[in-house]
Each structure stands twice: as structure tokens, then as C-alpha cells.
Amino acid sequence: MNHTNIRAIFVFTLSSQLVLSACGNSSTNNIDGESNIVGESAAMISSDRVAMSQVSFLPDSEKVALIPDIPATQFQIVSIAEGEVVFEGDLTEAKEWQVAKGESYKVADFSVLNSAGELILRIDGVEDKAFQINQNAYDKLHDASLKSFYFNRASTEITEEYGGAWARAAGHLDEKVNYHVSALKGSADKDSSNNKDRWLIASKGWYDAGDYGKYVVNSGIATYTLLAAFQHHPNFYQNKNISIPESDNGLPDLLDEISWNLEWLEKMQADDGSVYHKLTTLKWPGKEMPHQDKRARYVIGKSTSAALDFAAVMAMASRVYGQQSDAYLTKSQQWLKQATSAYQWAKANGDLPYVQPDDVKSGEYGDDFFHDEFSWAAAELFLATNDTKYLDDFTQNQQPFTVPSWQHVSALGVISLLAAEANTLDEALYQQLRKSLLETADIYVTQYRESAFRVPMVADDFVWGSNSAALNKAIVLMQAYRLTDNAEYKTVASSLMTYVLGKNPTGYSFVTGFGEKPAMLPHHRASQSDGVSEPIPGMLVGGPQSGQQDGCDYPSDEPALSYADTWCSYSTNEVAINWNAPLVYMLAALIADQKVSEE
Template sequence: MLTFPHVHRRPTRRRTRKRTTAALLTAALLSGGMALAPGATGLSSAASPSAAPPTVADPAATATTPVRVNQAGYLPDGPKRATVVTSATQPLTWQLRNASGAVAASGRTVVHGTDTASGEATHTADFSKYRKAGSGFVLVVDGQNSAPFDIRADLYDSLRSDAMAFFYHQRSGTPIEASLVGPAYARPAGHLGVAPNQGDTNVPCQPGVCDYTQDVRGGWYDAGDHGKYVVNGGISAWTLVDSFARAERAGNASALGDSTLRIPERGNGVPDVLDEARWELDFLMRMQVPSGKPYAGMAFHKIHDAAWTGIPTRPELDAQPRELHRPSTAATLNLAATAAQCARVFKPYDSTYAKRCLSVARTAWTAAKANPALYAPESDSTGGGPYNDTQVTDDFYWAATELYAATGERAYRDAVTSSPWHTSSGALTPTGFNWADTAALGRLTLATVPNGLPASDIRRVRASVTAAADGHLAMMAGQGYAVPIPANGYVWGSNSQVTNNAMVMATAYALTGQQRYRAGVLESMDYLLGRNTLDLSYVTGYGDTYARNQHHRFWANQYDASLPNPPAGSLAGGPNSGLQDPVAQEHLAGCSPAACYIDDIGSYSTNEVTVNWNAPLAWLAAFAAERCPPRD
């Protein structure tokens, strides 16, 4: 693979990822041979690519029309804007035509000028005043038609379900049932110790890390590989649980309640989104170092194969030995934060489980305080991404906020208020939060969950959220495609930065009821679903033209026709001007930042999928699907 987190910039530091073995593997696969990275298992006889490499589409040919719209559609009561690529210096006439070709609305474009991220000359067409539902609409500008789209209130209902179903597909340690996902996506349980798997039920540590084995079955495969990483799993589980908590506060919890998702636990009396998150939470708690062992209470940083596997490799056919990697402070604080959130949100549905979560969270917090600088090494990148992080004060802040929200105890409150992140403007930045930058999660929790902080402090925290949301809106207003990230922010996983910043805007809407924030969220979804320089939906199954070949070992149809493409609702990482894989380097040299993407399975730096990218997509889809009367 080739699954690593994206590169993220902070003002005070820069993280980079090493891809030496991974890059060699991809280059070998793309050459058409069967050479693999050192130590890889090879490709199963049941799922091996043909001798010739697949053809790669020219990314420059992706865009089919200069009129770029949300190809899935628009909500009747939401913004409806399109971007038109044109060198015209004067406004142009636009027409909204219905399925029969009749003109439903018309108007004039607004000249924007050059969009910095794409380098394109753009206009904006705004047809928000048209509020009638229908299907098969097209926007016509200067004789050019957009892709067809719908206008309907239930537009995001299916995406809410499909984006959440991603996590069931990614489950480790359980069969994926055809009755729930269809025969193409069904598979036996992976990594339970059934040959050729060596299993996750009795996993040894890397040499020198520990002298015992641990049962770390379950959880979600992180991305297109079979690794499981506590820091990436932590933010993903938190986001799913927060999605339910947000909906509950808004009075819409039933949409994510029991029997709303296609998972085995439906009908058990617990909201399905919490059942799905619990699959990961159970794994995260299994990663805690047992009492009586060195670093007791800490969390192992990750567990994955000893060496990179090839593409395709079905989970149940992965014969690699599995290894636990040494504990880290960051992983331990992720465990503390997510387990504390679990204690708070699960309590009405399973009080026994909530008590267990709180006990784990307290133990992890104490262990992290005792070991505040145990960092995952950047060099630990064979067989899995390093997920290294040497600044963990933000993780301490996040964990403290969750423990305080769960318990109200003074010690955790003091840890919150004494943290430099509590008043720092750097908690919510234009480039967004991610697995390595988690202070924003604490800020969002304090802004939305009732707590005992002074009223003046709560007002300041909430004002910081709305100020950040206003910054995102201002950034969108200055762009031809209204994207809530800077023009130079197209890095690894740029689409997750879009979604995470949209979560901030949605939180601002919840705090204020001001429609501009909801509009910002919906326009962010427009970008992901086709209103972009490539005229492409980055979400599988949604839109007229959408990504189909995300980087994945099982959803590997591009290499093996007997395997499926990714299921509907999977979000591609998106444009990445870093071009950190051979496919991107070969085909995207000289690309404008917003166009540095290729729908090819080998382009792991632009086209992989991960749990921490799909989690905010699911969060946003649930938000967008709510029937919300205006609150301004």
C-alpha cells in the first residue's frame, strides 16, 4: 500500500511520512510484474492481477463540462450554486431546465475571476431561489449543460446510510454478511487466526517491546490495508459517537437510532451508530497494556502486518504475521478521550458498558500523565504507517475535556483550564483538525456539551467556534469553487480537511441557528459531490461521474475483475499537490493544486480511503439529511 495519514501543516511544525517500501511495492505492481515489497506475502491465487497493468485515465480528460454542479443534487431549502469555467469578462445568462427541457428558472452569472487553486477563470451561477423538487435538472450556461442533478428534501438520506455502512465493510474479526452488503462485498472474517491468517487474538509485540501476547481482535481496518491504528481509530470513533450526540441535541436522534443501519446489531435497542462505534471502541480498549506489565494502562500504538502486503489481498487470505507496536502517549490519550466520551454518550443505553469505558479512560489518563513523552517513532513504517506525533499537549487537552464532560470532576477541569490550548487560537485553524491535531475536538465538546465552566469561559469557547466558521465562510467566498480550505491546502487527505472544517460550520449553526453556517456545510458537500475543477464526485456511487478505483486491497476491481469497486458512500482522499506516489508523479506532474488527483488504485496519496475521512462524511451526511426549518 500504502496507507498512511495525510501530511498536515501546523504553524509550529511539519509532519512528513516515509513511504520507501510502499513506493517500491506500488512501482512493482504498476510495472505489471508480481514483484513485492520485501517480506510481503504475495497475491492470493484467487485474487491476482493480470500480467498487464490497467490503463490509467488521463486526469485532464475527467472534466466533461465547464458547468460544475453538485451532481447528486441540492436541497430545496438550501443554497444552489454552480461554478462555470469561462474566460468571459461579462456575466452570462444561465437557465435551469427541468427533465422535460423546459426553463424552470433563469438569471445571470457573477464573474469571480481566477480561482487560485485550480487556475481557472470562473463565474458563479446562483439559483438558490428555485425551491421546487424534481429530478433530471440541468443548468445551461453559454450553450453548455451541467451534469444532471436532483432537487429534493431526501437528497442525503441514502448517503447518511451509505457513508456509515463504510465502517461495517471495514470491520475486522467478523464475517461481512451478504444479507447486509450484497454478495459482491461479502467476505469471511479476517484476522481471527483461521489459516492462512495468523490472527489478532494472540498477537505478539515487535521484538523488544513486550514478552507477552494480547487479544486485539475486532476494530476497523484503517484504510486500504489491514492495519489498525489507535490514533486514527480514536478520532474516527469519536466522530461517529459525536454524530449521534449532535443529532440527539438537535432532536433528530431517531435518524441514527436502532435499526437505521445495515449492521448485525440492528434491533438490539441501542442506536445503530453507537453499535458501530462500539466495534471500534472494544478494539481500542483491547489495546490497553494490562495491569502488572510495563507501561500498564498505556495503549499500544498500532497493530498491523510485519511487512506490506500486495494489492489485492483479501483480509481472510492475509498470511502475514501480525505485531503489536510499542505504546505511545498519543495513543493512550486517544483511548482516554474516546472511552470518556463513550461513558457519557452510552450511559442511557448501556450503563454497564459506560462504567467500563470510564474506568478504562481514567486508567489511560493516569498512565499518560505518568508517561507524557512516549512517542511513536517516525521510522516505524514497515507494514504500516508510523502515525508519529511528537506534540501531544493537544491530545492531553482533548482527553481532559472528555473526562471533564463525563465526570465534572475538578481535577479534569483544572487540566482543561490550565492547558495552553484552552485559550489558543490554534485549536481551530484554516487547515482543519485531524488525527494528529486534536485540540479542536476538545473545543467542540466544551462548546456543545453542558459543563461546569464559568459562563464567560463558555461564551469565549463558543465564540472561537463561530469565529473559525466565519473564517471558513470567508475563505469559501474568495474562491471559484467555494472550498473551505486554503488554495495551498491541497495535501494528503484534503477532502478530510474539507469535511472537518464543515463540521465546525455545522457546530456554529447548532450554536447560533444562523443559516449562513448551514449553507457553508452544504456548499462543502457540493464540492465533494462534483462542484470542483475535475467535475467529479469524490464519493463512490454519487453523481454522474464519480471515483471508482480508490486504493484498497479488497475493493480492487481495477486489478482483478472478480473483486468489487468500493461500495457507495466511500470518500476518496482527494487532490494532493505533494504527489507522493508513483502514479501521481507520472500522470499529475505540473497539476494545479485542486486538480492533483487521479482515480487510480495505485495512487495512494490522492485516492485512498480511510476511516477518519469517512467518519466526518457520515457526520455531515446525517447533518445535511435533517429536515431543518430556518432558524435565523
Template sequence: MTASCTSKNQSDNTPASTSVSANTVVASATGQQPEAGIISQDIHINQIGYKIDDKKIAVIKGVYKSFEVFDAETGKAVLVKETGGKVSDESSGDTVCYADFSELKASGSYFISVEGLGKSYDFKIGESTLFSKVNDALVKALYYQRCGIVLDSKYAGEYIHGSCHTGKAILYGNEEVQLDVGGGWHDAGDYGRYVVPAAVTAADLMLAYEFYPQSFTSPLNIPESSNNIPDILDEAKYGLEWLLKMQDEKSGGVYHKVTSRNFPDIAVMPDIDVDDLFIMPVSTTATADFAAVTAMASRIFKDFDPDFSKKCLAAAVKAWNWLEANKSFIAFKNPQDVSSGEYGDSSGDDERAWAAAELLRATGIKKYNEYFKANYQTGGFGLGWQNVSGFAAIAYLFADTETADSGKADEIRKAWLEKADMFVSTAQKNGYLLAMHKMEYNWGSNMNVANHAMHMLIADKLSNSEKYTESAADCAHYLLGRNTLNQSYITGYGSQKVMQPHHRPSAGDSVKDPVPGLLVGGPDSALEDDSARASLSGKAPAQCYIDDITSFSTNEVATYWNSAAIFVFSYMGSN
């Protein structure tokens, strides 16, 4: 397997900028279509396409004077224009220029040609349904991650397997106790189920529905598709029902995870994985995240499933009572004989604040507001599993004005917008127009991309500014191929697809293509597995990715990476 890192000699031509009237068909500078099949890996576009009225920019590695856009169906040039910009990009080490074809508004299939370089992959210009299909696939991928049920061909197509992990799990340290904790999602490329990331996954799904409900009107062909509940909420409920099983009935505390002691081999299908399952002890972070997401669920499901809503709220209050009775931080560390994912943390302050904010929003009870005001530290605004302060902020910012403190909300709003402005500023300096600093290409960097976009989309809800939505869209363009590697990072989508994700069902089944709709982790400059170290040493941060099944640090998948991308593509498909 080879690393997805490319290098070519570049022209030293100096770019200039010019304009062409919208929808004007112009003669080709070369007079003919580029030779078919000569694809340049240095012309970077969103390989799915662009919406009609959006900015449409291709990033060209090197410096060239002009570019042409061809109709892929007719082979005729429809636009010729000079490039703009000459930007040195620190994250990739590339010098780039830009092909801005925003004035092209006719629906169709196109490619870009640069004389002396070649042509881009084909892409489309069209309605938001271009991205609705991607979003649907991202959501449907969570169905493929479901644990405890048969995936049959009626819903899963080729990607079938028998029921898995249906036996009772052993309470670690007390092997006489066995509990039914079936269900939930396989967290990532392995078969572990973890409360902390599952809570973040479910929260992202419910927020995506709350902010962009118009993106979830089409059924996804899952078992619940005919129940008059949007399928994205059905998927969230599947995860939430498992979370409810992870709460200790007596204390209200929540067990941290259920896994086998070790990861199974890479090609083991879930229904063949029969190692003993162990429930790990209660932790502060699991309990607080659980309280937050079940409180959120009580609000979101109130009109769709009142009984489930009440059940979630009761569970959230019970978990909060545990937090009040256990004020000291109870961390989780893997026992010596367990090597599955740890999802450990050094503090539960952000998780507790999230729980308080969600319980305030769900109930309006004053004590939650008092706790939040006294304990929430404005800033940071994490939207990943290790820092959930951003979820806490969102809950508080969008709570009823009668329950939240206006002064605290204004403080958070101001800081949120300041961070959004920082992301926009970072994107303006980035060669690929991406709101990412070169130090952020770590394990799961594509989650960083999606979470930055999510932050800016929330900022747009707070201030209605086009600069935020445009920069968020640029993050989506990056994930679908407008990056230094010309790599689409979502399985099944784009011209240069991920084919070897670190994902056991994709490795173990007999299907050529991997399960579609999975967002892989992306470049990791720390080179944290043998394949990455062997192939990517010396590469710039944004180039440290390899489409290799053994590269768990760059090519694994995770439900909470998918869910962050779902929020972004919910926006992309909403207008």
C-alpha cells in the same frame, strides 16, 4: 488510467445578473433542448442535487452570459437566467461564473445548459432524504471496513469476504507475549488498525449522533440493526470494543497499533492476508486519545448500554492515571523493520487536553477542569488525528456550566467563531465557494474540506448563523462534484464516480464497482506517488487528483475521512 484534469477554451463574454420569479416556467433562450448526451465537464454541480429551500448554485468554468435549467424528464426549459460573477480561483486556476437557480423549488430531476458549452449532469431537487442516502452509505462503509468477522451477503451484498486477522498478535519486542486484539476497523486502504485514527473515527460518529440524532433513525442492515440502538452508535461501539482490547491491563497505557510489518499487495483480500501481526508499544497519543474517546462513550452510551458505559469510563480513568504517572511525552516511531502507517506525533499536549475535557464532561470531577484550564492552548482547533484540540474545545464548550469554567469557555467560543468566520471569508473568495486555501490541498485534502465544514456547523450550534450552515453545505457540494474536476469523491455516488480507489478489498474482489460510500483523499498538490507525479505535474492544487488504484496519495480511503464526512452529511440530511 487518466488523470481527472480537464481544460477547454473559454468564452470572453461578460456576465450580468438578473432575477426570475420563483417557480416560473420560462421559454428557452435557444428554443430547444441541448443535444442529448453532450455533457460539458465545465458545468459543475452537486451531482446528487439540492434541497428545495437551499441555495442552488452551479459553477461554470469560463465566463458566459446566461444559462438554462431543463426538466430532465420532459426536456422542457423551466428557467432561463443570466449568470453572475467573474472570479479567478487560485486553487484551480479557473476563471468561473455562477448559475444561481435558487428560486427553482419544484421537486424533480434537472440539468443546466449553457449555449456554446453543453449541459451538466442530471441532478435532483428534493427533500433532505437526497443526502440521507449518502450519509447512510458513508456509515455503512465502516461496516465494510470491519476486521475480524465474516462479511456475508445478508449484510454485505456483493462485497463479501471471510473472517480476517483473527489470530493473536505478537507484542513487538517481546515475542513470547501474544494477545487477542481482534476486531476494529481496517484503517484505510490497508489492513492496519491504529488507535489514534480509530479514536477520531469513533469520536466523529458519536458527535454526529449527539448533534443530529434525527439523521440516524433508519436501520442500515448491519448485524446489530435490531438491537434498539442507533446503527451509527453500533458502528462506533464496534470500534470502541477493539480500542478497549488495546489497553494494557496492568499499566493502563494503550498500545499504538496492530499491523503486519509491511503492507500487503494491493489486490490481497483481508481473509487472505495471513502475515504475522505485531502490537506496537504504548504511546502518549494513543493513551490520551483512548482516554478521551472512552470517556465520551461512557456519556453517549449511558442510556443505551449502561454496562458498556461503565466499562468505558473505568478504562478512561485508568488511561488518565497512566498519563499522570508518565508525564514525559512517549512518542511512537516505526521500528526499522516495520513500514506500516506510523501516525506519529511530536507532542501529546492536545491529546491530554482532550482527555481532560471529556473526563470532565463525563464525571464533573474538578481535577480534570483544573488540568484543562492550565494546559489547553486556545486556537488551532484541529479535528484530525494529528491535532485533536478541536475535539477538546467541543467537549469543553458543551460541558455542563456547573463544571466548566465560564471564562475559559467564553475564550474558546470567541476563538472558535473567529476561525469559523475565517472559513466563511475564505469561501467567499474561492471560485468554487469552498472554505479551502490553495495550500490546504495536501494528502487527505477532502478531510480538510469535511473538517472545515464540521467546524462551521459547530459554530452554528454556538451562534445560530445561516452563514455557517450555507458554507458547510458548499463543502458538501464540493465533495459531490461541484469542483474543478467535476468529480464526485464518494464511491458509488454522483455521475462521475470514483472507480479505482486505493482500497484493497475493492481491488481484490470480483465486483466491478468499488465498495460504496468511501470518501477518497482528493487532490494532493505535493504529488506523493508515482502515478500522481506522472500525470499531474504542473497542475493547479485543486486539480491534483487521479482516479487510479496506485495513487495512494490522492485516491486512498480512511475511516476518519469517512467519519468527518458523516458529521457533515448528518447535517445535510437532518432538515
């Protein structure tokens, strides 16, 4: 590349002594005595411009750093304790990432290093970059990412004992929720005892995102993902204590946390089996704390998608909690009954999309394609009941495998069926599902190999909430790993975790409270109005995408660069339960499935 050659000639004219004194950093002395080729000018490139995970690596994780285009062709990893080079490798040719055009990067790949240690990435012309490989690298991060759900609990005070600096008063008790007229249409509710005073008790639940609404559809995939985290890693969660009010009750804290949402969700069903679409104010709340939002709250609308997502989650919850403890036996039976009636209602009302009423301005979560929801709910009901009529429904509604999202849920049922005992399924169906998942995972592996940034993300993934697309792809890759034991799937899955933690061209860690430069101003009302400068930790922001629907200022229009760490940027810097849930899942998976090499 001409560009590189010209720069190389230019820097060769500099004296290495001059360079050394100019930057005052002895690290430019190559340990192996190779020539000092330095980048751009006498000034070293700041280590801030090296894009890599800002949180320590797990020993068996992918470990890659992206270096701005400089003449150096090699890199070294130096052990701080031993003071010597433990690994040397070649930098790749500089390339542009198709979704972040404007700057080329070279790749330093040191994934083969798999022993714990404190290390330095050393490259001529670049300031030294210290990092760690550590078996416990993700422990605190995992606990914080799960605990962020506790911080987003509606209807309860967050005490100092559990909330520390982020203690706050209770908000949104939701003991007297109004029925919006859209929630009564075509409903048998009007005469039911549940509704005799024209209001509903629907306490608890998690705030959905930066606002204070509670939405059944988005709760669907978020709750599913956390239930799957438990179900796929039961030993990891059995004694996991994250310091919440239920930490001493003898039941896993993850299930305690999920219960908080399920106990709200179960209230969102009307007597005829139908499910209200959401519980929100009519307009967005202000930038204020939960207890300051005194606006009236309503259950609004009904939809096929809400009923099916509800059916899927309640069936899955019935199974997971029922297997866990007798303490949940009554709840487990109740949830299965509710799941069944919601499913029956959806079959009789199979094409009822949510339509936003004129006087409602809260989030829509609108969808008009329900085969994927049918297939997911049918899969979960089959697993909860073993009744093959649901399996027939699953097969009839099955859709192509897509990246899981609140709107596209076809993958969720497939993941549940494949994670269950293989012998509950007909062998031909099992093999067909396995094949469709593995083919998808193989596409992601190819994307990883072809990506200049070593991230299996393409233009289509940079949607609103792109970070959740990243981590949901990682979940699919982890299923491929579980099915095949092929470590490459896990390596590529871990590359998406290092991506959100800093191996990206924005310079940010997208998880609050973690990394050298984490998002500080998430679009999260409590974090922006509690008077604490640090946001609640462990929250994943939505991530870059070039829609810029909020009209805020962005540094670039490139999909992977269009990100702003500002309150204004709800299109890239909001938080949401369906984005945090795959973060929790993936951290649990990467911690629990570690194959640690003993020294």
C-alpha cells in the same frame, strides 16, 4: 477581459441556425428569446465540464455550478415538469481558483431555489444539465457512508445478507497478536496474566484505510466523530437501520457499528494504563483480500498520543453509551475506568512520541506535540465525570483552534464542551470557547466568499486527505450554526459537501458509488481484489493535493487538480476511517437539521 471579448466577437459571427443544427440540441433556444451567444466554437460545451454536485441537492443546501469561461452572462433553471423557467440569474465574471490555476470559471448560484423538483440548468453554449432538488437527496449516501465501516470490519465474515456483492470471508481474527519488542519497553506487562503466553487477543475493530492495520491514534478522531454524529443528532439515529447483523437488537445501528471498534480499542491497553500505538503487520499487506493476508500481526509501540486519544474516546463512549441504554451500563463503567487509567499514565509519561522501529513499515501516525491531545482528553474526562480537575487540565493545555485532524485535535474538546449543556461550564470559559469557534468559522465564511470556486478551502487545506480537511471544516461550520442559528454557516458547510460530490475542478465525485463520475479505483485492498468492478460504495477518497508522494501520473501539479483515480495513487485516492467519519457526520447533520419549506 480581453480574452472574453475576442471570443465573444468570434462567436457572434456564427449563425445561430448553424449552431443549432451542429449540436442538434433544441435547448439552445432561449426561452426568453435572447440572442444566442455560444461558447468557443460551433460545438457546445459538454455538460460534463460543468462542475456541480453530482448528487441531488437538499432543498436548503448551497446550490452552485461552475461553468468554464464562455461568453454567456446568464443562466436559467427550467422545471422539467412545468416546462418553464423557474429562475434566472447572472453568471459571475470568470475567475481562476488560486489552487486550480489554468482554467477560469463563472459561477451560477441558484441556492435560493428551495423546493423539490427535477430541473435543468440551461446556459447558452452549454449542453443542458439536469439535476434534482430533493429532501431525501442524501439518505442513501448517508447510509452507505456509514455502512462502509461495516465493510471494513476486521475479524468477521461479511455475509451476502448484509454485504451483497461485496460479501467476503473473515480476515484478521487477531486472536493471537504478537508483542513487538517496542510494545514491551517500560511496561509492567511482562508479568501480567494478559501477557503470560506472550500474545494478546485484540479482535474486531475497523481496518484503518486501504491497508489492514488498526491504529489507535487514527481510530481516536474517527470514533470521536461518529460518536459526535450520534450525540448531536440522536433522533436521526435512534431508529436508523443500515442493514448490519445488529439491526434487530433494539439499539441504534450507529452505536452498534462504533461498538465494533471500541471492543477492539479496549484491548489495546496494558495493565499499567499505557496504550499500544497500533496493531499491524511488519510490512504492508499485498493487494489481496483480508483472509489472504496471513502475515503475523503485532501490537507495536506505545505513545503519549495513543494513551490520550484512547482516554478521550473511551471517556466519550462511556458518556454516550451510558446515557443511551442500561444495556451498556457495565461497558460504560469499564470504559471510563480505562479512560482514567490511560490519562493517568499519559500524565506520568507526558512526552513519549511514537518512534517507528527499524523493522516496521506500516503507517506511523507520529506526533510530538501533545498539548492538544491533553486538552481533548481532559475535556472528555470532565464531561464524563464532572470532576473540575480535568477542566483545569483542559485550560492549561488549550491550544488555538485548528482544522481537526488525527494530529491536531484541539478543536475536538472544544466542540464537545460547547455541545454539552452550557451550564456545566463556567460562563467566562463557555464564552471564550464559543468566541474562538465562531472566529474560526467566520474565517471559513470569508474564504468561501472570496473563493472563485465557492469552496472555503485554501492552499493549506490541500494536505494528504484534503477531503477530510474539507469536511472537518464543514463540521466546525455546523457547530457555528448550532450555536448561532445563522443559516449562512450551514450554507457554507453544505458547500463543502457539494465540493466532495462534484463541485470541484477534477470532474469527479470523491465518494464511491455516488455521482455520474465517482472514484472507481480507490486505494482500498478489498475493493481492488474482490473481483467486483464497483468499489464498496460510500467511501470518501483522500482527495487532491500536490505532494504526489507515490510518484504516480497526475493531470496537474495544482493542489486542487492533482488527483488520480488509480490504485497507484495512495496519496490522493486512498480511503480512511478518519476521512469517512466526517462524511457520515456531515450527511447526518445536513439531513437532520433541514429546515424544509413547505410548498
